[in-house]
Amino acid sequence: MSSENAIKNPHELLERLNELHPSDIAYSLKKIEKESEDDFYYVLKEIPDEILGEVILELPDNLREDVYTLLPSQRLSDVVYELDSDDATDIIQEIEEVDEEKAKEVFEGLEEEDKHEINWLKRYHEDEAGSYMQTELFSANINETISDSIKRLKEGKESDELENIHQVYIVNNEKKLIASILLEDLIIFDFEKTYEQIINEHEENRFKPFVVHDKDHIDEVAKQVEKYDLNVVPVVGYQGILVGRITSDDILDVIEENATEQMYQLAGVNDDFEHEDNLLNTAKKRALWLFLNLGTAILASLVIGMFDKTIEAFVALAILMPIVASMGGNAGTQTLAVTVRQLALGEIDFDNSKDAIKKEVFISLANGFIFAIIIGIIAWFWFNTALLGLVIALSMIINLFSAGFFGASIPLVLKKMDIDPAIGSTVLLTTVTDIVGFFSFLMLAKLILL
Amino acid sequence: MSSENAIKNPHELLERLNELHPSDIAYSLKKIEKESEDDFYYVLKEIPDEILGEVILELPDNLREDVYTLLPSQRLSDVVYELDSDDATDIIQEIEEVDEEKAKEVFEGLEEEDKHEINWLKRYHEDEAGSYMQTELFSANINETISDSIKRLKEGKESDELENIHQVYIVNNEKKLIASILLEDLIIFDFEKTYEQIINEHEENRFKPFVVHDKDHIDEVAKQVEKYDLNVVPVVGYQGILVGRITSDDILDVIEENATEQMYQLAGVNDDFEHEDNLLNTAKKRALWLFLNLGTAILASLVIGMFDKTIEAFVALAILMPIVASMGGNAGTQTLAVTVRQLALGEIDFDNSKDAIKKEVFISLANGFIFAIIIGIIAWFWFNTALLGLVIALSMIINLFSAGFFGASIPLVLKKMDIDPAIGSTVLLTTVTDIVGFFSFLMLAKLILL
Incomplete structure (x- = not known):
């Protein structure tokens, strides 16, 4: 299976169509398009109708749009006619997004039975099982x-x-x-x-x-x-x-897409806008998340600002304080990823949510004690102040405790409120770990050191 | 499908075995075990051999181990006998991990043909297709x-x-x-x-x-x-x-597991140790990652320490500096998640890696300019110092540029070196965004403000 070797010569590709799977043809077409749009159009024109539909389905979004623009309506009708009802409906809907007038023409070029089925499938919402089904069955x-x-x-x-x-x-x-x-x-x-x-x-x-x-x-x-x-x-x-x-192939796609979505949401990325031709749209969507994060960061800065006199008196605090916040953020991210994923896989539910929180708090706290000792000793010798070691050690324990507790509770609470636990949980969590981290460290310093 | 309603009464569960799918029986058994270990054992004893094997496969790891401990070898042989070769091999290998002697007894209780097949399947490495196949076919x-x-x-x-x-x-x-x-x-x-x-x-x-x-x-x-x-x-x-x-059901599991693994790796969690009975083992594995992160954080602190005089002279710097690092970390995480996932899905390969990096740099830089203006104005008015606004604005642009560049390049370089791009890329990235963030901000402050 040399599926990874694209055929970049349009004539060779057309000759070997019969031995290739549509997704291999699509892969080659993608490479051909990168080198010459003329060759791309030439191949599109020459591929038989009964193959082209399946190939279109395997092309990336931007090339699909090109196909809908390049091919005449009558040709698109012939191609759509060859597809299963679910795929035919998808393509008609995609053409609608590019050119409503053309979509109408393509639709009108179909047989009555197909038109009827497409009209019927189109009524389903994109999250409903109906929009994933094909009507062809035995x-x-x-x-x-x-x-x-x-x-x-x-x-x-x-x-x-x-x-x-x-x-x-x-x-x-x-x-x-x-x-x-x-x-x-x-x-x-x-x-x-x-x-x-x-x-x-x-x-x-x-x-x-x-x-x-x-x-x-x-x-x-x-x-x-x-x-x-x-x-x-x-x-x-x-x-x-x-x-x-x-x-099951459609289900496989759903599972893969959901996993991508979850991973992106945890990182503050909206999957729907990642394949835009206009990168400014992608940037805009990502900026929304960064904007939220800016709010969090400013909040954390306000907390630091409360202790400006303490920092002026003891600049080592400024040097060490990011460590506590960063460790809290990381331990919290671990807990969050595990909780979000196990919720999605059904391994955690409301029945055992208390156990899940207890488990995460135990793990974070265990690590809190270990890293309290390590960083306590480092800080002590670095700045030659035993009490500074004590301050950072205590605040490490406090922040890793809250990382475990909030890392597990935030997604559970979001789920309880019927909000997708992957969305927004990261920003909520880092707000907590930043604020708890800076506040506990600087407050303890003020109490113990000054 | 009331699959979510567990049957918590052991007698009722046993009566309704025939109408239930093994995974529903497993779900109910899990709930029964939580309430009474005796009831759990009672049901295990009563479930017919031809059903029990399939049920065991659907139980969580810790309950599977309980089953291997509770049931006598002869019974386990009878259960394994009913399974397809791939599942039978899995269970024999799992029993080996709990009790090698017992695994031998269970194995000896099987028919010659099954023993032969299991011995043969066991030779495959767990990543090889052979270890996922069943020998039963038409x-x-x-x-x-x-x-x-x-x-x-x-x-x-x-x-x-x-x-x-x-x-x-x-x-x-x-x-x-x-x-x-x-x-x-x-x-x-x-x-x-x-x-x-x-x-x-x-x-x-x-x-x-x-x-x-x-x-x-x-x-x-x-x-x-x-x-x-x-x-x-x-x-x-x-x-x-x-x-x-x-x-395809085995393939579905592989895809789901890979997605989980990827999500966990990005968050610094090792999937293999998340279902341990002994939570200290889970904590230990997570600590490894936190330890790496501690190193990064200390490195960032050393950078801050280079500027202790500057901070003493101008404490506003200590208040604002986490903002730059945090925004860089978040923009970098966005880029990283997208790049790692698209690499895994085959949407990015070495052919188009330059385009991918360019795209990410463009997006980050666009957001860098926007947030430079916002935070610049905020800092200017907050501390009533226009030059402070300029410093944080410039360092925001520098850090978001490096977030985009390194967020996209790090996974690509790791992949080129044949290292899983999800492993370790987060810690490498935050090292970069922390150090670039703190250094650019404090260095610019030293040059411009003092």
Whole structure:
């Protein structure tokens, strides 16, 4: 698998299309575009419709926008026509963002059935399971024989409408989903029997489908898929009517995206604005976070300002004070990352939140004592003042205690208030560790040293 | 799906075993254990062998260890016997860590074939694809008819050996993997034909399997599965011999674990030691990181110490200096998180690393100018000294520039040196932003103010 080797020659790429996966073609196209926009457009024009759609889906956002601008509406309709309903809907919506008029033209160029499905999928909010599902699936009426349904499967596969099929969904006359039979089971049954016969011959829960609802939050669906090791999950709507299915590759993307989002949020970055063409927009979004942080830093400075006379009398305090704040910030960040992640993975919940806080306080405090001794001795000998060592040691213990306590409590409290615990928790935490760090150190110095 | 409602009554749980998924049973068991160890043991004793193995796999580490200690060797053998080879190997290795003697007894209680497979899987390193694969799969010789192979599938399913089957792997007489046919294709073919006939009737690449090698790194396998939207991937060994397969649920776990690891590493936490029963071990591992950070903080203090006379003359410097360092640290963390994540997702590579650095420098610098103006004005009016505003403004620009430059370069350089860019990059970065922040601010103050 030489997937990492891009084919930078447009003619070679076009010749080898059949042996390449769409994501490899996309990777090569990305490299071609960097060297020549003309070559990029040339390849776009020449790639067959049935491949191009899948390739577009693998391109980065900015190149997708280029494609929507470069290709004529009729060509885009032909490409969208070849895609599964969920992907087709995504692309139509993306074109809308670039050029509403063109999106309308592309949409009008589709067949009635596709238009109907896209209009229907578009109604779902982007967080709802419905917006991740595809309507293409293999279903059968309970009164049908297996062999009749397999004939339909064959037709669906020949027309490229059905792929990635792992089970047949059995519905009743009202289209309500009542069973799901894996192909690995189906293939060993007697094809002349009806599904009703098959279901009756087996124990009650044997074919009971695991379902999600079209209005469920996609993160919940992802959690279930992970928990129950599912490959595909059927989606039902009003009154249990089967409306679509979500495949594990989409779930994988959701999980990967959520992890990215969480990591970014902890660092004060908004994922949605990281792929902007205009970097000033990205800068603006990041500035919001830095602005909050500036507020925190000024607050900490005000605390220091309360002790200006103490510092003037004893400049060593100015030299040492960042150490206490920095250690508190780091210990707090450790606690925060662990708590946020374990909350997301379901390892911490409200049932055991007290244990989680206790655990984190214990760990921070243990380290607080160790580093109190180390820095106490260093400060003592550095400035030849035993009491200065005592001051910094005590304030280290106080600040690492508060780092553990607040690092664990802040995300839990945010979660309790139904706020995403990754958002804003870092800035809240550093406010605490900075202020507690500077205040405890300078206050103790004022009391003990002067 | 009331998956979140634990059944805390042991009798009720045992009665409802058949309608519950192993991970739901594990969830309830966790809650039962919290309330009574006796009830926990009682349920363990009563759960049938064929369910218990799957349940153990879903329990948290500490409860798994309890299970290995509580249950007799013979019972553990019966439980392991029911599992797929990859899971059986994992459990035997986990028992080894708790009690080597007992692990030997459990192993001796297995059938010869299972012993052979476990011994073989144990040879793989934990990062190798081989250690994630299961040897149970549905394969057929190329000269076999479809119907003969389906008979074997039926037997395999009846004996619970085969499950989660999506394709048949076709091998030649030397057991070399030559094709992979999806069940959705197989079910519509003529069952009386041999696989050779089927393959010859179709175009060349139609059934070409995507394979990974048993010695491949599991992270690489995960990347491929994600990239090519695979459900299952066959694993081949020496000379292309089919040795096993990896299913997407295992890949999902790998992706989730890698994301956790990355997030933890950025925060200075080692994932491997976060689930220790002895919290002092967790504290010790976190202390290592804090120790590094202490070194950084002391370095920054030494820089401040170079300017003790300047601070004595002008205590406002002590009050304001943490602002510059803190803003640099935060802007740098933003850049670092984005760069580390995009490197991991393959969005940044060495081809476009210069663009990535340029982008980050531009964003940081843009924010550097904005915050220079804001903090410059604040400092000017706060201390009624225009030049102090100039000093902090200039040092803000310098430090945010270095935050962007080093935040993007450090992970890239680490990656170039084949070091995981998430490890250690935070501490390197804050060293830079602290030292540049304090030095530029105090040096400029000395030059301009005094």
